[in-house]
Amino acid sequence: MTTLPGDAPVGIIDPFVVLNHPDLPEVPMPREALRDDESLAAWPASDIVGHLFKKDDATRARYDTSRDIDAFVANLDASSIARAGVPLAPDTPDDVFDRLAALDGRVFVTLRANPHDGMRGIRRLDELCDRYPMIRSISLTPFQLHPTIPPNSKEYYPIYAKCVERELAVFVNVGFPGPRVPAWTQDPMHLDEVCWFFPDLTVVMRHGGLPWVDVCEQMLLRWPNLYYATTAIAPRYYPEVIVRLASKRGADKVIFAGYWPLLPYERVFTELSALDIAPEALPKLLAGNAERAFRLDVLDGARP
Amino acid sequence: MTPVVDIMNYAPLVAPGLSGPEFQYDEFQIMVTTTFKGMVRDGRLTTMWGREIPADGKVDTDPTLDVPAALAQLDAAGYEATTLCCMKMWSHDRHHKLIVDWPEEVVAEALPQGNGRLIGGAGYDPFHVSESLAKVETAVREWGFEYVYVHPMTFGVAPNDRRMYPLYAKCVELGVPVGFQVGHSAEVLPTEVGRPMLVDDVARDFPTLKINMSHTGWPWTGEFLSMLWRHPNVYGDISAYFASSLDPELVQFMDRQLRHKIMFGSNGLDLTRVREEVEDLPIKDTTKERVLGLNALEFLGRA
Numbered sequence: 001m002t003t004l005p006g007d008a009p010v011g012i013i014d015p016f017v018v019l020n021h022p023d024l025p026e027v028p029m030p031r032e033a034l035r036d037d038e039s040l041a042a043w044p045a046s047d048i049v050g051h052l053f054k055k056d057d058a059t060r061a062r063y064d065t066s067r068d069i070d071a072f073v074a075n076l077d078a079s080s081i082a083r084a085g086v087p088l089a090p091d092t093p094d095d096v097f098d099r100l101a102a103l104d105g106r107v108f109v110t111l112r113a114n115p116h117d118g119m120r121g122i123r124r125l126d127e128l129c130d131r132y133p134m135i136r137s138i139s140l141t142p143f144q145l146h147p148t149i150p151p152n153s154k155e156y157y158p159i160y161a162k163c164v165e166r167e168l169a170v171f172v173n174v175g176f177p178g179p180r181v182p183a184w185t186q187d188p189m190h191l192d193e194v195c196w197f198f199p200d201l202t203v204v205m206r207h208g209g210l211p212w213v214d215v216c217e218q219m220l221l222r223w224p225n226l227y228y229a230t231t232a233i234a235p236r237y238y239p240e241v242i243v244r245l246a247s248k249r250g251a252d253k254v255i256f257a258g259y260w261p262l263l264p265y266e267r268v269f270t271e272l273s274a275l276d277i278a279p280e281a282l283p284k285l286l287a288g289n290a291e292r293a294f295r296l297d298v299l300d301g302a303r304p
Numbered sequence: 305m306t307p308v309v310d311i312m313n314y315a316p317l318v319a320p321g322l323s324g325p326e327f328q329y330d331e332f333q334i335m336v337t338t339t340f341k342g343m344v345r346d347g348r349l350t351t352m353w354g355r356e357i358p359a360d361g362k363v364d365t366d367p368t369l370d371v372p373a374a375l376a377q378l379d380a381a382g383y384e385a386t387t388l389c390c391m392k393m394w395s396h397d398r399h400h401k402l403i404v405d406w407p408e409e410v411v412a413e414a415l416p417q418g419n420g421r422l423i424g425g426a427g428y429d430p431f432h433v434s435e436s437l438a439k440v441e442t443a444v445r446e447w448g449f450e451y452v453y454v455h456p457m458t459f460g461v462a463p464n465d466r467r468m469y470p471l472y473a474k475c476v477e478l479g480v481p482v483g484f485q486v487g488h489s490a491e492v493l494p495t496e497v498g499r500p501m502l503v504d505d506v507a508r509d510f511p512t513l514k515i516n517m518s519h520t521g522w523p524w525t526g527e528f529l530s531m532l533w534r535h536p537n538v539y540g541d542i543s544a545y546f547a548s549s550l551d552p553e554l555v556q557f558m559d560r561q562l563r564h565k566i567m568f569g570s571n572g573l574d575l576t577r578v579r580e581e582v583e584d585l586p587i588k589d590t591t592k593e594r595v596l597g598l599n600a601l602e603f604l605g606r607a
Contacts, residue, residue: 119476154466161470164434
């Protein structure tokens with residue numbers, strides 16, 4: 001049995017590690033999207049989903065670590081994470097981009113985009129990607145939009161065309177969201193049409209896809225450029241179909257993600273080690289698939 | 305008098321042999337029995353750019369350029385400048401393939417010989433977005449094209465369809481205006497997507513994009529006029545119609561609220577007659593100046 005991370009056959013890549021640096025802009029849910037008193041009272045804090053997660057001292061300590069870039073990187077070292085993908089909003093201060101860029105490819109970025117931003121968003125995307133080749137994907141979260149629109153809506157299509165042009169992946173949130181807002185736009189089935197229409201676009205699903213995991217599975221088997229990252233789920237709760245896929249037919253399509261700081265790496269690796277994943281599939285799950293999907297070879301020599 | 309500018313002419317003006325083969329397809333064969341009836345005589349057909357072919361359209365494409373002949377035509381008809389649009393038409397109902405695909409490369413070769421009088425108009429295929437956008441980008445950045453003209457209804461695609469949105473974003477990025485046909489289509493093609501009101505989404509989602517709704521929007525003239533009136537970035541042209549047959553409401557708006565917005569185009573009809581018919585309209589001389597040229601120069605960013 002492989003005990004992770006010590007026995008990892010490759011340097012582990014985690015494409016979704018959250019940095020909570022105090023200079024980062026808050027990315028709240030649009031207030032207009034919320035209806036119930038509890039959510040409205042919690043706004044704009046991310047505590048809107050507080051009811052879903054433990055708030056113990058260890059979690060608080062991880063959040064403290066996630067506020068400082070040096071501590072964040074030290075934690076990657078301590079957790080045997082060779083490369084981490086960090087989601088950043090487009091109005092993140094240059095200084096944060098610059099400091100992450102100076103890490104020489106240790107960290108890559110998934111840039112959040114809002115399809116309602118229209119050309120302003122596209123221009124910003126172009127400008128940032130010109131300056132920071134470490135931006136390897138565009139992150140989309142349909143439920144956070146107001147009005148919420150599914151990923152096959154026209155507002156997204158210029159973003160997809162731009163991603164094909166710039167060879168960026170789209171990293172899309174699928175499955176029921178934590179906040180109490182409508183979930184239908186999070187149905188992964190909407191991506192089926194996107195994968196069909198943009199055969200050169202790499203699409204990575206994240207955040208589980210529950211309760212539509214069977215849809216995810218079918219689509220992973222039919223679309224060569226579609227991937228599934230295990231964000232937001234502790235390994236012991238990985239859907240059975242995903243574990244099976246990661247071992248066999250979909251060994252090239254599942255990407256490990258730990259969901260730090262919400263989940264501690266110790267727990268994630270302990271649970272992951274206990275899963276029945278074929279040893280020969282492990283290097284793909286832990287690194288190879290992410291390298292291919294996010295084209296991480298660009299990071300070699302990625303300093304601006 | 306401001307120079308006359310034709311906002312709606314096509315690549316075959318400089319290479320008449322590009323046109324012809326489209327007549328072998330059902331859409332065009334139907335049209336020569338309906339809206340294009342006058343083109344056929346004794347089993348022969350003369351295209352809008354003067355190429356005589358058998359009426360069954362069985363003829364090869366000939367991309368040979370003759371720019372001096374095109375400029376001579378402009379001189380004879382009193383035109384200062386014209387667009388050369390590289391139209392792509394999909395056969396929606398019958399053949400399910402491109403039945404017109406006038407190449408940007410031919411126009412790119414013509415432009416340097418045009419003394420600024422030829423205006424390149426790239427095409428767009430909404431079924432092949434990435435390849436098409438790459439072509440548009442090359443045409444604008446490297447070959448000096450100033451316009452993109454699309455024929456979305458041949459693809460059964462509405463102007464506010466998601467497959468059109470990447471083009472609009474690219475046009476804003478490149479700083480070129482976009483145009484497409486609205487109204488019914490002379491060919492038997494899906495026409496519901498020609499409703500001018502469908503452009504409303506586009507005008508609001510891309511407020512800095514200049515949009516030309518071509519061919520008057522008939523039979524939805526009211527929608528056409530409403531769009532031009534309400535949206536600062538929406539223009540329209542009267543191409544494909546002789547001015548004597550224009551909807552009187554359109555002529556009235558053209559002389560008043562929309563005198564800055566309506567442009568002139570031949571669509572390949574008799575260049576002298578289309579111009580003369582505008583000059584014969586019962587509208588102000590200052591309006592004629594605007595419609596015949598100034599509005600197009602402003603729309604294209606040349607004025």
